Amino acid sequence: MTLDPTDRRPAYQQIADDLRQFIASDAVEINDKLPSLTELTEKYGRAVMTIRKALDSLQDEGLVVTRHGEGTYVVQKPAAHAEPATTPRELLDSFRRMSESLAEITDRLAAVESAVFGQSGPGAPRRDQGDD
Numbered sequence: 001m002t003l004d005p006t007d008r009r010p011a012y013q014q015i016a017d018d019l020r021q022f023i024a025s026d027a028v029e030i031n032d033k034l035p036s037l038t039e040l041t042e043k044y045g046r047a048v049m050t051i052r053k054a055l056d057s058l059q060d061e062g063l064v065v066t067r068h069g070e071g072t073y074v075v076q077k078p079a080a081h082a083e084p085a086t087t088p089r090e091l092l093d094s095f096r097r098m099s100e101s102l103a104e105i106t107d108r109l110a111a112v113e114s115a116v117f118g119q120s121g122p123g124a125p126r127r128d129q130g131d132d
Contacts, residue, residue: 001044015044015054023063024078034064034072 003014022028035043040051055072058064066072 003044003046011044011046012050012053012057015040015046015051016057018044019054019058020061020063020078023058023074028074030074030076032074033070034074036071 001015001018003011007014019034023034028034034040034055037048037051041048044051055064055066059066059072061078063074063076063078064072065075
């Protein structure tokens with residue numbers, strides 16, 4: 001991966017984002033070992049300290065754990081990957097149910113206002129007093 005020179009974020013953040021996407025993909029599973037520091041420095045063309053800072057970010061998020069002398073292992077997938085996103089159909093169904101509930105509440109409120117205030121309730125059309 002070549003880092004984007006127009007991206008204002010530091011290199012370690014771009015690398016962390018790329019590794020986060022890799023971890024979220026189906027190419028890696030929990031308990032899999034990530035490439036070594038040497039492999040990552042070659043891949044990204046950055047210093048070991050930059051790669052470590054990216055890995056530290058992922059470790060702070062709870063996605064990886066580094067075992068000295070062994071390597072870095074995936075311990076959790078990113079949250080966005082763990083739970084499937086809501087589909088447009090599910091969103092539409094939710095909005096439809098909300099709309100139906102709102103219509104029912106509106107009807108009930110109108111019935112209560114009619115019972116309490118009669119025909120001249122707050123929702124009734126107003127008459128001008130001079131029309132008699």
